[in-house]
Amino acid sequence: xxxxxxxxxxxxxxxxxxxxxxxxxxxxxxxxxxxxxxxxxxxxxxxxxxxxxxxxxxxxxxxxxxxxxxxxxxxxxxxxxxxxxxxxxxxxxxxxxxxxxxxxxx
Numbered sequence: 001x002x003x004x005x006x007x008x009x010x011x012x013x014x015x016x017x018x019x020x021x022x023x024x025x026x027x028x029x030x031x032x033x034x035x036x037x038x039x040x041x042x043x044x045x046x047x048x049x050x051x052x053x054x055x056x057x058x059x060x061x062x063x064x065x066x067x068x069x070x071x072x073x074x075x076x077x078x079x080x081x082x083x084x085x086x087x088x089x090x091x092x093x094x095x096x097x098x099x100x101x102x103x104x105x106x
Contacts, residue, residue, distance in 0.1 A: 047093075
C-alpha cells in the first residue's frame with residue numbers, strides 16, 4: 001500500500017491498533033467530532049488518576065475535525081470527557097485506548 005498517497009486509513013470498529021515490534025502498547029488516538037456542534041473542552045486521564053487533568057483543546061474543535069491525543073505508552077485504560085459548545089458533557093469511562101485509532105463522538 002502506498003501510504004504517501006492516502007490521507008486517512010480507517011480500521012473496522014473494534015480492531016486493535018497496530019503494536020510496534022517488541023513493544024509497548026500505544027494508547028494515543030484521534031478524537032473525531034462527528035456531532036453538529038463544536039467541542040469546547042476535552043479531557044483525557046488514566047483511570048489511575050483522581051482528576052480529569054488538563055483541558056486539551058487550544059481552540060474549539062469544529063464538526064468534522066479531529067484532535068490527536070497523545071498519551072504515555074502502556075497506559076491503555078483511560079477516561080475521556082467531551083464538553084460540547086452547549087455545555088453538555090459526554091463521559092466515556094475505562095476506555096481501552098490501545099485498541100482504537102479513532103474515537104468518534106456525535
